[in-house]
Amino acid sequence: MSRANWEVVIGLETHTQLNTASKIFSGSSTAFGAAPNAQASPVDLALPGVLPVMNRAAVERAIRFGLAIGATVAPRSVFARKNYFYPDLPKGYQISQYELPVVQGGTLTIRVGEGDKAYEKVVRLTRAHLEEDAGKSLHEDFHGMSGIDLNRAGTPLLEIVSEPDMSSSAEAVAYARALHALVRWVDICDGNMQEGSFRCDANVSVRRPGEPLGTRREIKNLNSFRFLQQAIDYEIQWQIEQIEDGHKIQQATVLFDPDSGETRMMRSKEDAHDYRYFPDPDLPPLVIAAEWVDEVRRAMPELPAALAARLQSDYGLSAYDAAGITASRETAQYFTDALAIAGAAQATQLAKPLANWVMGELAARLNREERDIAQSPVSPAQLAGLVARIADNTISNSIGKKVFDALWNGEGPDADAIIDAQGLKQVTDASAIEPIIDEVLAANPKSVEEYRAGKEKAFNALVGQVMKASRGKASPAQVNELLKKKLGG
């Protein structure tokens, strides 16, 4: 069996929890982690006679998203009731949008893969609609009974539906990551996947090239990129095996079990609910005036794609670097702050090394210490100062790392102060470097001999010795040049 003979078709439905202070149809708080049912008002409890009132802030976030993906923000959209019984669904229906969603169409450009194999792809979006979340059923700690926590009931969600434009788990993950970055970029969702603020359902099918679309199965509720990848890969493999074994794929909803790495069936098409959608008579159609959309547009931040293009055209960053810097709004903010501090005259020259530092040393260190870039101990100004000193040859790149550590540990207010205090200024004066070279050559006759016998490696060992003896301060370029001269002479 080989996957080479198969085409994979994937579409994603993503539930993003909107970061409003209160719920979508009631005034209750949406804060995470309160005592069970402490944030459940009569509306959230669906007591008799209560009514929903639309939260304007949730609509505003939907507009922001629509603008971010170049979609149509519907001037008129309709809330519908999705009817089914479940203990954590207090009204016996979920208020959602069905036939006329608030956001229609749009695209998201994703970058897949790395290095030479990297490519871009435009994923089309079908729609995004506003709806309310359900509560939670708690099946532990109740002596065989179930508990219901309605704190989450009524939390605003934007369900974002893609077209089935992805053809591998890598593309699906790239889409999910890009979407995750975008909703945080335009500040409509905190993106916290552990708390369930961003969760994906993946519709997966396979077919032989040229054949019509296969039957899809929907993997529900994937709340990490890793699970998304694993679940899709497992599902693809499973479907191919089924078909190659002569079975037909039945439409179904499945769950992914992270422990076993497998998907298992939750319900078949036959068990599917008839949700009996109809327009909610408690809510008039949602009418969004063009003026409101304009107002939201004016307050929009520069979008990642636009910023990435600008970083390439104005500062000569590569597409790869520009994508990395704009992968999150915080990283982009950090980078553009640092550029601004470097000043217009220097920015073009410093942009590339700054990008390397931000995505290299800084990212690695933040990652290691599990910190967000917004809480970086090394400020954009400090990093800009450091990179400027490397660029003007005051220090070497490797001494730069030493200075970075010192800044991280708060050993000085800026790179210059640390360079001065610790005497790290690069030595470029030949008269200061030559004695060190002489000492090293005298102490390593074997390496000298090997080099003369044609071993290039021996030369590098000697450079290393000189650098070490200069405590890293000697200019590597200078050392190279002088050493060559002496050995060749």
Added chain:
Amino acid sequence: MSSPETVKSLAAKLAAGEASAVELAQDYLARIRAANAALNAYVELNDEQTLTEARAADALRAEGRAGLLTGVPIAHKDIFCQTGWHARCGSKMLESFAAPYDAGLIERSRAAGLVTLGRTNMDEFAMGSTNESSYYGAVRNPWNTDHVPGGSSGGSAAAIAAGLAPAASGTDTGGSIRQPAAFCGISGIKPTYGVVSRWGMIAYASSLDQGGPMARTAEDCALLLNAFAGFDERDSTSLQRPAEDYTRALAQPLAGLRIGVPKEFFGDGMSADVRAAVEAALATFRTLGAVTVEVSLPRSGMAVPAYYVIAPAEASSNLSRFDGVRYGYRAPEYGNLDDMYAKTRAQGFGAEVKRRILIGTYVLSHGYYDAYYLQAQKVRRLIAEDYEAAFAQCDLIMGPTTPNTAYRIGQNDEDPLAMYLGDIYTTSINLAGLPGMSIPAGFGADGLPVGLQIVGRWFDEARMLGAAHQFQQATDWHLRTPEN
């Protein structure tokens, strides 16, 4: 015979210091205790609660802060959530339920200083036209206790007709204020959809439900509507409009008023005595200077079928919350979760409610939605267009409220469709969202009251109330009581 008490006469007594709110409340509570067992109009009485409200009203008056209605007693339909009282909505499902909040109408009633006498009986979840579907027993018509008072606001209508309340709140989804008003010989108005808040009013069919006042006279209805109407930000279908004085047209003469009489409202199903009474009433209007013109509402026949698709569809969804999980009735014994739902709802709801949930679930089902629900919504638009066309030729539309006088108790037990067809003149008004009222217009051959229905343009309640008041100045049907 002395004239029966009205909201206006009681307000005057209170203002003149001839009676206190506590005395009025005690007087009514004594009458209720004497007569309610025979009528079953009230389902909850709480003397202490009533007297607390009455004392507060008297205190306000003593401080010189009384409004026009402060201290006047009122009965509230058991559909409105009201702190201090149960809100059982005529159902076993809500036998234990007491709301922790006031409905919008209740808040306004309190703010006006009205004193709650008790909670009136109703068809279960407002589904019914006879008040026989109440879990708390049928209400009897004070004019003849073998007959129904109409429904669903039957308790409110019976209480007023029997002198057990000068006024009451009601709700009207397909005629539930107007039809019991007609059957009991009182006045009642269903305002334009959106005029009275639906917050805290237990929903039957959200796009049709509208609260309103019931009283003996049109003038009382105007005074009460002044208290009840107004924007409520908690109800997204509530309309934001400038405050309005619904009494402003009461004194207006009717000369030149154009009354449209829909020919479709005088068709076959109508009984001869109702026809005679309504035609006599129209003749009275002509003597008062109005002119009657024949109009046509060609889609009238579609109103009942459209109503019995849309209302049950919304009801089937609205009543899903009664699932035994969070409050209200839960079956004492059950197996799994589905069994809990099934038994709770099988035991907690009565037959008429179950029938409408079944109809509503069916018409919303995949494959039937377009043929029923969507089609009914189209009919609904056409019906509204019919009214708009008719109102191009007239200022008000008048006709019978019901084709017959009050049914005998048990008359429709085997034939719910016959009961549904009795809503033939009332449902179209809800479908169009128009204001409609019923006022007493005489009696049938059986001695039971006949109602005249008055329909206005959207937000034209003041004109309707004015015409009704002028009619009541010229007639005394509204002053008749079962005792005289």
